[in-house]
Each structure stands twice: as C-alpha cells, then as structure tokens.
Amino acid sequence: xxxxxxxxxILEKKYQHPENESLSPFERVDLAIxxxxxxxxxxxxxxxxxTLEKLMSELHLDNVEQVLQLLGVDCRIVSPRYxxxxxxxxxxxxxYNVFGSHRKRVVNEFSTYEEYASFPLAEMETAAQxxxxxxxxxxxxxxxxxxxxxxxxxNKDVRxxxxxxxxxxxxxxWGLYGLDKFLVDLIQKPExxxxxxxxxxxxxxxxxKQAVKHADGLIDMVYTYDDVAIQNGLLMSKKMWRKNIxxxxxxxxxxxxxHNVKILxxxxxxxxxxxxxxxxxxxxxxxxxxxxxxxKMDMQNIKDTFGERVAFHGAVDIQxxxxxxxxxxxxxxxxxxxxxxxxxxxxxxxxxxxxxxxTPVENILALYAADRSAN
Numbered sequence: 001x002x003x004x005x006x007x008x009x010i011l012e013k014k015y016q017h018p019e020n021e022s023l024s025p026f027e028r029v030d031l032a033i034x035x036x037x038x039x040x041x042x043x044x045x046x047x048x049x050x051t052l053e054k055l056m057s058e059l060h061l062d063n064v065e066q067v068l069q070l071l072g073v074d075c076r077i078v079s080p081r082y083x084x085x086x087x088x089x090x091x092x093x094x095x096y097n098v099f100g101s102h103r104k105r106v107v108n109e110f111s112t113y114e115e116y117a118s119f120p121l122a123e124m125e126t127a128a129q130x131x132x133x134x135x136x137x138x139x140x141x142x143x144x145x146x147x148x149x150x151x152x153x154x155n156k157d158v159r160x161x162x163x164x165x166x167x168x169x170x171x172x173x174w175g176l177y178g179l180d181k182f183l184v185d186l187i188q189k190p191e192x193x194x195x196x197x198x199x200x201x202x203x204x205x206x207x208x209k210q211a212v213k214h215a216d217g218l219i220d221m222v223y224t225y226d227d228v229a230i231q232n233g234l235l236m237s238k239k240m241w242r243k244n245i246x247x248x249x250x251x252x253x254x255x256x257x258x259h260n261v262k263i264l265x266x267x268x269x270x271x272x273x274x275x276x277x278x279x280x281x282x283x284x285x286x287x288x289x290x291x292x293x294x295x296k297m298d299m300q301n302i303k304d305t306f307g308e309r310v311a312f313h314g315a316v317d318i319q320x321x322x323x324x325x326x327x328x329x330x331x332x333x334x335x336x337x338x339x340x341x342x343x344x345x346x347x348x349x350x351x352x353x354x355x356x357x358x359t360p361v362e363n364i365l366a367l368y369a370a371d372r373s374a375n
Contacts, residue, residue: 004327007365008059008070015072015368019158025074026220029161032345033221033262033285033311040372041342042074042161044313044350050111050357051364058361065154071368075348076160077223078150080211084141096120099200100135101175110357119178127195136199139206144214151218163221163264166208166256169248170226173197183236186244194244201248205255212259221262221286224252229269232295238273242281249282257283264288264313268353272296279310289314289352290341299340311346316367318351323358327366334370342374 018025023039031038045068047055055067068076088096094104094117104117124130151162173196174182186193204224212219228235228245236245249265256263265284267274268291278284287310291297299315315337316322321329334349341347349372355364 004362004365007327007362007369010369011070011072011365016069018072018074024159026159026161029074029348030220032342032348035308035311035344035346037345037374041338041374042348043072043368043372044075044348045071045073045355045368046350046353047355047364048111048357051355051359054357055361055364071365073368074161075163076154077163077165078147078154078219079165080142080144080150080214081146082141083143084137088135094118096135098137098141099172099176099203100133100137101172116175119176119181121176121192121196122178122181124192127191130192130195130199133199137203139210142207142210144210147211147215148218151215155218161220162218163223164208164211164215164219165223166211166252167200167204168225168266169197169200169204169252170228170245172200186240190244197244197248201251204252208252208256212261219261221264222256223264223266223288224249225266227266227268228274229267229271229294231269231291231293233270234273238277241274242277246277246281253282253284262286268294270295270297272302275302275306275310279306284310286311286313286348288312291319291352292317293319299337303341303343303346307341307344307346311348312341313348314350314352315341315347316349316351318353318356318359322351322355322363322367323360325363327360327362330363330366331370334367334372338370338372338374342372344374347374 028038028042032042052064052067059070061067061070084098094102096102100120102117102120103114106113106115121130121133154160176196177193182193208222228241253263262285264286265278265282266288268289275287278287290302290312292299292315316333321333338349
C-alpha cells in the first residue's frame with residue numbers, strides 16, 4: 001500500500017458519483033456563496049502545471065478533468081479557445097504574452113515560472129502613446145463561440161459551478177511599466193499609469209461582454225484579481241488604493257453585476273485593512289485567497305468581522321503546511337478552516353494559492369480526503 005492509499009480509498013468512496021448526491025456541485029457552491037449552509041463545504045483546486053503532471057503520473061490519470069473528479073472538486077474554470085496570433089518569441093528566448101507583457105522563463109528544481117524580461121511601456125510619456133500600443137489584445141484573439149460547448153461538456157453528467165477568469169487590472173498594468181516606477185508615477189505624473197489601467201480595464205470589460213454573451217447564462221462566477229499587499233502589509237496606502245486602483249475595479253464590476261454574475265476577487269497578502277472597502281465599494285461576493293501566514297489574517301477574526309457580508313475561498317496554507325507539513329497537519333488545517341470559515345456556509349475550501357511543485361502528493365490527497373463538514 002502506498003502512503004496515500006487510505007486517502008484514495010476515501011476519495012473513491014465519497015466523491016466519485018456527484019450525479020447521485022442530494023446537491024449538485026453547482027448547488028453546493030451557490031449555497032456557500034450566498035452564505036447558506038450546504039450539505040458539506042465545497043472544494044476547489046488550483047495548481048501549477050508541474051503539480052498537475054505529478055498527480056496524473058502518480059495516480060495514472062489521463063487529464064486534468066480526471067484529477068478534479070477524483071478529488072471531488074465542485075468548481076470548474078473555463079476559457080474560450082485561443083485563436084489569435086502565435087506568441088512572439090525573440091532571439092534570446094524571451095517572449096510577449098497575450099497582453100503584450102515581455103516575459104522570460106525561469107526554472108528552479110520544481111517548476112518553470114514566467115518573470116518579467118523588461119517593461120515595454122516604461123518609456124511612454126502620454127496616454128495617447130499607451131492607447132496606441134501595438135500589442136494590446138483584440139477580442140478576435142478568442143473564439144467566444146466555443147464557450148457553450150466547453151461548458152456543456154463539463155456539465156454533461158452533473159452541473160458544476162462554472163467560473164470565467166476575466167483577469168487582473170493593477171498587476172497587468174504594472175507588469176507593462178515596472179512596479180516601482182508605476183507606484184511613484186501614480187503620485188508624481190499619473191497620466192501614463194492611469195492610461196494603462198484604463199486600457200486594461202476596457203479590454204477586460206469587452207472580453208467579459210463577449211464571454212457572457214456567448215455563454216448565454218452558463219457562467220456562474222467571474223474571477224478578478226490584483227495583489228495589493230505583501231506578507232506584512234499593503235503595497236500602498238488605503239488613500240492611494242482608493243484613488244487610483246479602486247475606480248477601475250468598480251468600472252469592471254459594475255459591468256459584471258449588470259449580468260447577474262457573482263464575483264470572486266483575489267488579493268494575496270495582508271489585506272485585512274482593505275476588506276471592508278473591497279466588500280462595500282467593489283461589491284464582490286467571495287474573497288480569495290486568505291493567505292493565513294500574512295499579518296492580521298486570522299481566520300476566526302475574518303469570519304467574525306466579515307462573514308455576514310462576504311463568502312471566502314482559499315485559506316489552506318501553501319507557505320508551510322502543504323509543502324512541508326505532515327499529512328495529518330494538512331488534514332487538521334482543513335478541518336479547522338471548514339469549521340471556522342464554513343460555519344453557516346460562506347466558504348469554498350482550497351489552498352491559498354496554486355499548489356506548488358514541491359508539494360507531496362500525499363498532502364494534496366490528504367487535503368481533499370479531509371472531513372468537509374462544518375461542524
């Protein structure tokens with residue numbers, strides 16, 4: 001018997017026939033988002049490619065969907081088929097991604113990551129120059145008509161909770177300009193940074209409109225993000241965030257809410273001091289990722305303070321527990337999260353960011369085999 005056969009037995013016994021359960025995965029997540037108690041805490045999954053490949057190899061699975069089914073995951077993420085230009089690769093191996101960000105691949109012993117190779121908008125001096133940037137993506141880069149088929153294929157046996165990743169605004173913007181320069185220029189000469197934020201916001205709105213138009217009611221939630229904090233505090237003052245970042249999220253979220261779609265918002269780090277305005281002024285439905293080792297991110301306090309106004313997603317530690325803890329420590333943490341954040345509904349359990357390539361398979365299986373009840 002492998003170290004993790006006990007977890008496989010639990011997963012195969014409990015979660016392999018969602019079509020026969022009293023609640024569908026969609027209903028379970030929908031209840032949680034609306035802060036009502038489902039039959040059990042729903043779960044989600046996100047991981048780097050190397051983790052997925054390791055799971056498929058060790059568990060003899062053929063594709064990502066089989067991984068999600070084995071783990072009893074209630075959510076699915078969809079994207080339209082990309083039909084745009086091939087990635088522009090330079091002679092040095094660096095490349096431009098679909099948003100015109102200049103990247104390079106950096107490899108460590110566990111994974112390959114994309115880091116910034118340069119900041120192509122850093123020398124621009126006017127909003128007009130930003131708006132005429134030749135590498136902004138066009139809505140024609142995606143086959144939006146592919147979405148219904150993709151979603152219906154996922155839902156053919158049971159209805160899952162379907163999420164569309166619309167993207168981030170601030171992170172995408174500074175990735176074209178440089179973080180330090182972006183923050184300084186927001187104060188000293190904001191024309192170009194604000195123009196970048198505006199261009200990206202408009203692109204995301206147009207993409208969302210295409211997605212929701214062609215999906216025809218099949219998208220249940222939209223995922224947006226922007227990391228505005230680090231381990232010990234915010235990247236900027238609340239005043240600066242409210243003046244320069246918040247209005248663009250409000251513009252995007254206003255369009256999303258017109259279509260009666262829920263919003264999952266992601267911001268890593270010590271964001272406790274921004275949670276109030278994120279809820280009240282951005283009008284989100286669910287907050288992710290609840291990084292548990294960041295300053296002031298105490299789960300009981302967060303649930304007590306905000307749990308009547310917003311649902312939560314994430315919260316299982318990837319800085320220590322998942323890669324370095326024992327399987328028992330993983331199980332205990334999952335139980336604690338479900339009992340605190342999942343009490344009365346309002347929680348989708350998953351890791352506080354992508355499961356990294358250094359995480360043991362046993363710990364991943366222990367997370368999903370853990371008791372998902374909220375009592």
